[in-house]
Amino acid sequence: MSNRRDFIKKTALGTIGVSTVFSCKEITENKQDKAEGVIGSTPTKPLVISTWNHGLPANEETWKRLKQGRSTLDAIEAGMKIPEADPKVRSVGYGGFPDREGKVTLDACIMDHKSNCGSVSFLQGIKHPISIAKRVLQNTPHVMLSGKGALQFALSEGFVEENLLTDEAEKDWKKWLEASKYSPVINIENHDTISMLVLDKNGDISGGCTTSGAAWKMHGRVGDSPIIGAGLFLDNEVGAAAATGLGEAVIRTAGSAMVVELMRQGKSPFEACKEIVERIYNKHKDHKDMEYLQVGFIALNKNGEYAGYSLRSGFNYAVVDETQGNRMEDAQFKMKWDN
Ligand code: GLY
DSSP: OHHHHHHHHHHOOOOOOOOEETTEEEOSSOGGGGGTTTTTOSOOSSEEEEESTTHHHHHHHHHHHHHTTOOHHHHHHHHHHHHHHOTTOTTSSTTOOOOTTSOOOEEEEEEOTTOOEEEEEEEOSOSOHHHHHHHHHHHSSOSEEEHHHHHHHHHHTTOOOOOOOOHHHHHHHHHHHHHOOOOOOTTTTSOOOEEEEEEOTTSOEEEEEEEOOSTTOOTTOOOSTTSBTTTEEEETTTEEEEEEEOHHHHHHTTHHHHHHHHHHTTOOHHHHHHHHHHHHHHHHTTSGGGGGOOEEEEEEETTSOEEEEEEETTOEEEEEETTTEEEEEEOEEEEEEOO
8 A cells, every 4th residue: 555655646746736625735727737638639549548557557458459359348358357356456356445344346347339338336256347247248138237146147157256355455454444434545545446448440439447446335335437427438429438536426427428428519538537527526525525535537539539637636547559658647637635
């Protein structure tokens, strides 16, 4: 956890604004806006973007599969399985922070350019929820399976049940139980969903999300990540968007669907992400969730323009294309976060 904190400190952008909201400084004269259009301004395809540092190895795997000519859904699944299997990634799959009962419960979804969707929520004991979401899309008449039903379906598809609670996650959970205070640490305990958006060589768009959700959530809680329109949305005529951050805030505002609708109305990915983050801020500034609220979006459009924007600093995303390879980019943000 400390590595993540160090990383955030190292990558935090300079403070520009003045007014203090909790421990954040609002950027009143946002110099970042002057760079608007710079990030993602060289449209290219194929293009893959994924949230956070763990997006980098995920992108690499997805890119490899795309280059091998595999289907985009196969490529997304292969990429997302990397952080799902990595016990050091504490917010996705195996090794993820459990809920307050010590159970690791997983949410995931996947969507293709024809608007076919598959999703699982509150799934336990299966290491790769993204694979089950893909099977829901391909092998069922439904969009979403949840809890025991999702597990039953996974087992019927040949997946095996395993313990996803690592010793380290169990230790962290027992430590959390001492105070049992639900106030997830910004950018660390409830914000590391991996969301991935792909524009393939034909100009078709697909995406996926996978997460173990907010650390220390109530048993049964489902976040935005498996909900089409909240954690992920795309319209192949327009573009795609995906979220990271406090799922409750993203669900309340249908975040990703709204970003895509703004792009349909002519906004750039940057403008669309920024407007929805502003909307979420305005709706939550007097809300109890504001104390630990972080939300971020990534978006791309049909032309291969892309961007990321978050409420609080510290959010970054991985981008891979033909010209510049696989790299991290810092998202622009509304408020500086002094963790
Ligand atoms: N965005 C992940 C969650 O809230 O579960």
